[in-house]
Amino acid sequence: MNLRDVLDMGDYGVYVWSCYGLVLAVLVLNVWLGKRSLAEQVLSARRRLKIADSTNSESSSPS
Amino acid sequence: MQSSVPTTPGLGNILMLVMARDLRLAVRHWDQVLQPLMFFVIVTTLFPLAISPALDELRRIAPGVLWVAAMLASLLALESLFRPDVEDGTMEQWVLSGQPLSLLLLAKTATHWLLTGLPLVLMAPIVGTALGMPQSVWPVLAATLALGTGSLSILGAIGAALTVSVRRGSVLLALLVLPLEMPVLIFGARAVDLAMHGEPVAGPLNLLVALLLFFVSLGPFAMAAAMRISVES
Amino acid sequence: MWLWFHKLSSPPYAYRTVGLMRPWLFWPAILLMIVGAFGGLVLAPEDYQQKDAFRIIYVHVPSASLSLMVYVVMAVAAAVGVIWRIKLAHAVAAACAPIGAWFTVATLVTGSIYGKPMWGTWWEWDPRLTSELILLFLYLGYMALRASFDDTQRADRASAILAIVGVVNVPIVKYSVVWWNSLHQGPSISKLAAPSIEGSMLWPLLTMMLAFILYFGAVLCDRLRGEILRRERNASWLSESIASS
Numbered sequence: 001m002n003l004r005d006v007l008d009m010g011d012y013g014v015y016v017w018s019c020y021g022l023v024l025a026v027l028v029l030n031v032w033l034g035k036r037s038l039a040e041q042v043l044s045a046r047r048r049l050k051i052a053d054s055t056n057s058e059s060s061s062p063s
Numbered sequence: 064m065q066s067s068v069p070t071t072p073g074l075g076n077i078l079m080l081v082m083a084r085d086l087r088l089a090v091r092h093w094d095q096v097l098q099p100l101m102f103f104v105i106v107t108t109l110f111p112l113a114i115s116p117a118l119d120e121l122r123r124i125a126p127g128v129l130w131v132a133a134m135l136a137s138l139l140a141l142e143s144l145f146r147p148d149v150e151d152g153t154m155e156q157w158v159l160s161g162q163p164l165s166l167l168l169l170a171k172t173a174t175h176w177l178l179t180g181l182p183l184v185l186m187a188p189i190v191g192t193a194l195g196m197p198q199s200v201w202p203v204l205a206a207t208l209a210l211g212t213g214s215l216s217i218l219g220a221i222g223a224a225l226t227v228s229v230r231r232g233s234v235l236l237a238l239l240v241l242p243l244e245m246p247v248l249i250f251g252a253r254a255v256d257l258a259m260h261g262e263p264v265a266g267p268l269n270l271l272v273a274l275l276l277f278f279v280s281l282g283p284f285a286m287a288a289a290m291r292i293s294v295e296s
Numbered sequence: 297m298w299l300w301f302h303k304l305s306s307p308p309y310a311y312r313t314v315g316l317m318r319p320w321l322f323w324p325a326i327l328l329m330i331v332g333a334f335g336g337l338v339l340a341p342e343d344y345q346q347k348d349a350f351r352i353i354y355v356h357v358p359s360a361s362l363s364l365m366v367y368v369v370m371a372v373a374a375a376v377g378v379i380w381r382i383k384l385a386h387a388v389a390a391a392c393a394p395i396g397a398w399f400t401v402a403t404l405v406t407g408s409i410y411g412k413p414m415w416g417t418w419w420e421w422d423p424r425l426t427s428e429l430i431l432l433f434l435y436l437g438y439m440a441l442r443a444s445f446d447d448t449q450r451a452d453r454a455s456a457i458l459a460i461v462g463v464v465n466v467p468i469v470k471y472s473v474v475w476w477n478s479l480h481q482g483p484s485i486s487k488l489a490a491p492s493i494e495g496s497m498l499w500p501l502l503t504m505m506l507a508f509i510l511y512f513g514a515v516l517c518d519r520l521r522g523e524i525l526r527r528e529r530n531a532s533w534l535s536e537s538i539a540s541s
Contacts, residue, residue, distance in 0.1 A: 034518035
């Protein structure tokens with residue numbers, strides 16, 4: 001099979017390649033969404049800890 | 064000396080009380096009972112207007128139209144199933160009462176079916192005739208709708224218990240419940256269609272019976288679990 | 297083994313372990329996908345009836361299988377969470393939902409595109425596509441129900457009931473849809489059934505299936521870690537773990 005055959009897929013090229021492209025897009029999207037949701041949570045957790053830390057140090061410092 | 068310990072009513076009595084109470088409330092607000100029925104009739108009227116007044120065209124889609132209208136009417140009717148009792152605190156008492164919540168809710172659902180599902184079963188032949196359905200199909204129509212609306216009531220009650228504490232949860236209720244009801248629709252509508260073509264309906268009819276038995280035996284547990292979550296604050 | 301399981305339900309341990317697992321799932325998945333896709337697109341011989349179009353099954357079938365598998369995993373995790381009250385199980389269920397929904401979308405779209413050269417239409421109400429569509433509704437309903445509760449615990453438990461009711465209904469739905477369809481076609485062959493599969497056509501399919509499963513595991517790791525963080529709002533173990541991640 002040469003490259004031409006692979007691309008043409010016997011006149012079905014459009015269908016086969018759009019399917020593979022679409023599935024690849026969904027797979028990439030899901031990886032990206034997964035990592036993004038994790039990153040968002042890490043960020044918000046860091047923020048919360050920072051606030052907690054600063055209020056702790058305020059309350060524990062001698063007045 | 065006589066003991067003055069008050070005896071608690073047995074479970075059977077309690078279930079009767081539940082059903083009697085709901086029936087009495089329904090009689091007082093009979094307009095609320097009528098509304099889903101009116102919706103059913105109005106929705107079926109939409110189809111001749113939208114498609115064609117020709118009876119032989121309507122006849123072909125009549126089973127589907129009746130069934131879809133019945134599904135939608137039963138969805139609307141679910142609003143009155145649990146919401147009033149949850150809102151006035153009765154349901155909380157039931158949850159705390161120590162009585163088997165699944166049976167209490169099943170009794171409520173059964174009464175609700177008598178008030179909303181059974182009228183549909185009785186109305187359907189009339190509306191079906193208006194859509195060109197032959198009289199010979201009436202028994203199958205009534206049987207499938209009776210069995211089907213029973214299953215729809217149980218599935219609907221599970222959804223209603225899940226969404227009763229959600230604000231404006233009626234659309235969510237529809238989205239949750241309609242996919243689960245699709246098998247009932249398939250068997251029920253197609254059974255009527257088969258009957259119209261003179262073909263045997265034992266297959267789908269038996270499946271409807273099986274589904275109803277299945278949902279009646281397991282559904283109440285899901286209802287009770289869902290209700291406990293919705294009612295706890 | 298049981299002890300490890302018990303340790304796993306502790307959030308900080310789970311967070312770290314799942315993070316370590318992820319690359320071991322992700323990279324093999326990528327590798328297997330490349331191998332499988334190459335096998336399916338290039339090495340496998342063309343089908344007698346469907347010619348080269350059949351190669352779509354190498355992405356369509358794994359998507360379909362995963363869409364169903366993820367739903368079952370989601371429902372089982374939800375059931376475990378409700379029966380044994382394990383918070384991590386609820387987190388797994390929540391993490392599964394969007395991934396499974398996307399697999400369902402991929403199945404529907406590839407199924408539709410596959411259908412165009414085969415049937416001539418962009419959509420057919422055949423049993424497989426119709427039940428995939430209903431499955432998509434079930435996923436979306438699950439996510440919508442979750443979103444309608446502010447309290448995570450209530451959302452977990454309510455959606456668990458819905459997931460269990462849903463998974464019990466899936467075989468019923470599939471059976472009813474197949475029956476409904478058979479009334480029209482008579483002795484029906486599912487139009488998207490894989491063509492008579494022989495060895496050289498089969499191995500890329502199995503490879504892609506395994507690749508998709510590992511991929512799901514990897515993405516689940518990320519989403520699960522996000523869920524764990526979201527649920528452990530103020531726990532003290534957070535500071536160490538986050539600083540290092």
